[in-house]
Amino acid sequence: MTELLDLNLVEASKALKKKEISSLELTKAYLKSISDTSSLGAYIEIVEVKAISMAKESDKKLIDGIARPLEGIPIGIKDMFCTKNIKTTASSKILENFIPTYESTVTQNLWNDGAVILGKLSCDEFAMGSSNETAAKGNVINPWLKNKKMSPGGSSGGSAAAVAARSALAATGTDTGGSIRQPAAFCGITGLKPTYGRCSRWGIVAFSSSLDQAGPLTRTVSDAALMLNSMAGYDQKDSTSANLKMPDLMDYLDKGIKGKKIGIPKEYTQDGISEDIVKFYEKSIGWLRDEGAEIIPVSLPHTKYALPAYYIIAPAEASSNLARYDGVRYGVRQEASSLDEMYELTRANGFGDEVKRRIMIGTYVLSSGYYDAYYLKAQKVRRLIKEDFENVYKKVDYILTPSTPTTSFELGKKQDPLTMYLNDIFTVPASLAGLPGISLPVGLDKSGLPIGIQLIANSFDEAGLISTARVLEMSAGFNFIADGAAK
């Protein structure tokens, strides 16, 4: 069994195609590790019967020599993706009984390419949070320093924890302000947020429509490339989906970075960053230089306004996107004697505190009299941040930053919302600009927690992002396994 779990996605895929292993045994190994690591709480729904039947189907295709790119690969799906006939709750009580009759475009793309579903992964409620503590069914535990009960990060905390704990070969995530990259950093895995528009949002429970983007959480950069190859694609059903063909990312793994220019923004090394992270950030810069990249200091002057702008725009859109959860047509309804009372009780009982907080902030910033001062101003800031990046990309090819200001923190150590929001300080600017970003593990801090470094590329340059990340990955040689991972 252990050998099966040791294979990363690309290796497993090769072994499957060479018929050294079967999808059924691989899938069973993962189902066992789901049960072995169940105390982490990464999964909120396990679909064993479906997984076995999909694995058998894949084995047939593998035997017939008509294997598709992800044939037989068992993966977990963040609970923000609607999955046909499988409960989809967005980790919220208000959707605890919701079973979609449709499949999201991204997950359908994965099934069309042969992937096998293991189950649905926990996340912060409606993807709002940075610690996975807002999930209705309770937080997920980071497999690193398992006994200390560390946060896996969020919102894709279940996805990151499952990949780190080897209870999924890969997982899908969604990233609105850092929800793929931050948990990937906390859990010592790779997380890629593509360019806004690269993956269809159709069938993904909406949090903030202008920011939400699906992406893979995987063990390695090549795994991420293979996953994204299948997830991405133009979709007529999403008007914001980009009608651009993405090149086969697997062709870009070993392109190297000789002569490439890497920008180091001065705004990302402010106070408050942990020393270990600074150390590994500097190491990373050195590694890239050693591999032939030119390191160029750059400035993204509006960075400090990114977080406030984000915490206006995202809640504003969320307050409107979540209006549909009203108890009228689906989800949990609290019966009451009048329509207004039914709304109030349904939403008061159905949403958790963080969701309510953001709905209230969003409602406030869109209110007449406040709209110009908050929402409109935030949109202007967003434009300036975009321009910052545009200016920098005239001079450099990629930007290197830490993924987070700190490594994971202990669960339950109640942080105030503002401190929590600071977790996203390095991921939010790229989100606002719609740019692709990847976080990959480069080392451990003194306490043994993974450190993530972020690379940001220009719009639709996922290929270059993969090439660069791969160089950093090779140099860092991060090969630690979480103590809480399945053995």
Add this chain to the structure above:
Amino acid sequence: MNDTSTLKPGHIQGETGIWEMVIGLEIHAQISSKSKLFSGASASFGSEANRNVSLVDAAMPGMLPVINEFCVEQAVKTGLALNAKINNISVFDRKNYFYADLPQGYQISQFTKPIVGEGEIIVDLDDGEQTTIGIERLHLEQDAGKSLHDQHPTKSYIDLNRTGVALMEIVSKPDIRSPQEAGAYVKKIRSILRYIGACDGNMEEGSLRADCNVSVRKSGEEFGTRCEIKNLNSIRFIIQAIQSEAERQVDILEEGGTIDQETRLFDTSTGETRSMRSKEDAHDYRYFPDPDLLPLEFSESWVQDIKEKLPELPDSLKKRLIKDFGITSYDASILVEEKDYVDFYQQAANGRDGKLTANWMITELFGALKKDNLSFSESPITSENLGELISLISNGTISGKIAKEVFSEMMKSKKSPSEIVKEKGLEQVSDDSEILKLIDQVISDNQDKVNEYLSGKDKLFGFFVGQVMKLSQGKANPGVVNKLLKEKLK
């Protein structure tokens, strides 16, 4: 008291003087599209409840709107027909409010950047006068669903068939000064929409509804505080509601009161408006650009293509009818009111006496249809048959009087006029010798009258004509009778 009978429409006589109405209309026109504005569900009317509902319409989690391009084209077409500015970039906004028949919790509409900007139309009034009414804007938006409160003692039922159906909201400037003008304006808009096929204009089925903004002022003063009367679905109600609302406002102002800006409903049973919600209770809709949709952008050449394909519109058609058929401006206005009328007329009048055709269509046909309670499309008389009747009159086959008899028969039997004339032997007699026979008989029967006439009582001439016509059972050609009688009685 002043004499109110000389008061102009739209003016109200109060104790303190004459008040003038200021009216602006918001017309909601359902686009004639098979599917909804942002989903593929059917937009048809009259289906069983909740049959035409897609995942998008029901606002299921993760569903996204995709714009229906046909609807965009209809809005542009309408904008062009309203002589309005077409905005090549426009934006969809979300109008947020909670209601059980609004599944998304917001209506997708256009707020700050509508697809169509300012324009104007010419409106024909009943007295034959014309006036120009400004168009403020036209925007695209989704319709809401329907709440049914009468199906269960304590529960409401929701029908989402209408949810997401494409509407155009056409907003006028506050240029309208009387209920009658408002009615004429709606008529003109409806006529234009039907000409271009953007909306069927069916007010009974709710395809065309209007919200009326009404205020009153003394002539020359600033606009007063307005009230909005919601959701009026007939021109008659629009006229009644505005008149009654304006009178209510005058009563309040005359007593020294002030008007509260509010939304009101028109009660068709009492003919009065009543308060629906005050300004304080008004929603804060929290409009913001819908992040699920990109701005609508289209090229000037696309607009030009649509412009070139526009059918001839009522105003230009009216001018052409006057010029080509020599009919009066008044008749032409009536005929261009509906595309069906004008098509019928042009077919019937083609190569014939245009004036005569217009008279027969407007006076006889419209009158007969009204009497029989038939709509124009149900007319038993086809344009071909009316044209034939006009020909029979013009070429002297039948007299005008006989034609009326034939016409009633046509209404009843749907037969062609020549068939009826033949069957009943109604051809006009124009043959001199036959008419002379009749004249001779009348003269011999009325020798005393002939003597009186010859001794100078000219007025009796009509009597002789009448007698001859009577004897011919109306079939004698009156012109020939006249001519021959004159010769005979010299």
